[in-house]
Amino acid sequence: xxxxxxxxxxxxxxxxxPQHQARYKDLVDQGQHPTTLFIGCSDSRxxxxxxxxxxxxxxxxxxxxxxxxxPWDGSHGVHGTTAAIEYAILVLxxxxxxxxxxxxxxxxxxxxxxxxxxxxxxxxxxxxxxxAMLPVQISPEALHRTEQRSVVLAxxxxxxxxxxxxxxxxxxxxxxxxxxVIEDGEVHVFDVQKGNxxxxxxxxxxxxxxxxxxxxxxxxxxxxxxxxxxx
Ligand SMILES: [Zn+2]
Numbered sequence: 001x002x003x004x005x006x007x008x009x010x011x012x013x014x015x016x017x018p019q020h021q022a023r024y025k026d027l028v029d030q031g032q033h034p035t036t037l038f039i040g041c042s043d044s045r046x047x048x049x050x051x052x053x054x055x056x057x058x059x060x061x062x063x064x065x066x067x068x069x070x071p072w073d074g075s076h077g078v079h080g081t082t083a084a085i086e087y088a089i090l091v092l093x094x095x096x097x098x099x100x101x102x103x104x105x106x107x108x109x110x111x112x113x114x115x116x117x118x119x120x121x122x123x124x125x126x127x128x129x130x131x132a133m134l135p136v137q138i139s140p141e142a143l144h145r146t147e148q149r150s151v152v153l154a155x156x157x158x159x160x161x162x163x164x165x166x167x168x169x170x171x172x173x174x175x176x177x178x179x180x181v182i183e184d185g186e187v188h189v190f191d192v193q194k195g196n197x198x199x200x201x202x203x204x205x206x207x208x209x210x211x212x213x214x215x216x217x218x219x220x221x222x223x224x225x226x227x228x229x230x231x
Contacts, residue, residue: 008032019054027057031124034060037088037153039081040100041067041107045182048100060088066107067099068128070159076128089163095173097164098207099154100187101147102180108147112138131152148197151177152190176207 013149017024031179034057038048042063052059064082070079101108107126112131115123132150136142155177165175177190179197188197189207200206 023056032057032060032092034058034088034092035095036060037062037085037087037092037094037097038100039063039067039069039097041102041105043102043105045104046100046102046180049101051180051187053069053213060092060094062088065122065125066105066129066150067101067154068107068125068150069099069157070128071157074212077124078192081199085158085161086163089161089167089173093172096176097158097173098152098176098178099158100178100180101154102146105143105147108132108143109138110149111146112143132190148188148190151179155190174208178207 006216009031036052036059038052038059039062040048042065048054048059049060059184062081064081068081070076070082072082079106085097089099107129110122110126111129115126129150132146132147132153134142134146155175158175159168164173164175168175177197179188179190180186181188187200189200189203189205190196191198191203191205192208
């Protein structure tokens with residue numbers, strides 16, 4: 001029986017790699033200098049390289065269930081996501097952070113539903129995102145809103161990381177909140193001024209821009225919950 005995975009590994013080496021060998025050589029000789037930290041949900045339908053057109057060396061990727069950002073104060077334990085954020089800012093000096101949630105997110109749905117027995121770590125992890133929940137019955141609209149609220153919550157939490165806040169205030173770093181609508185093939189970007197998510201096709205920027213442009217970034221989370229979706 002053919003080993004499909006082995007076939008794919010060989011195909012990368014024989015078909016893809018030779019065409020991009022020079023790029024990989026540079027990345028080895030010069031080291032990686034990605035300009036973007038991409039924090040995305042682990043969902044298999046979210047493919048950051050396709051959405052952004054990025055290639056090797058361009059995205060420093062962190063993926064987790066729900067694209068959650070833990071609070072910086074360690075109140076929810078030690079996390080790889082937290083470590084990756086610190087590394088991206090303090091070592092790689094990335095210029096932007098993208099937080100990318102998406103439609104039909106299983107993590108967001110799981111906030112409202114019972115978990116399988118034995119999923120003890122998953123339960124603890126999901127607790128990080130509960131602040132984004134709405135006090136309503138589960139519905140497609142509630143899930144959609146919670147997905148977007150969760151992205152904004154992540155942006156607010158990022159601003160609690162001292163090295164993130166310092167870089168944003170020095171205009172060395174911008175934060176971008178994205179909600180990828182799978183069925184439309186379109187990312188909606190969070191607009192701080194509008195307090196809303198705007199389809200990329202209608203937006204003039206790729207997300208919040210300098211986060212300090214917000215009137216008061218501490219209020220954003222409440223602002224979006226109050227204004228979305230438009231009546
Ligand atoms: Zn998801």
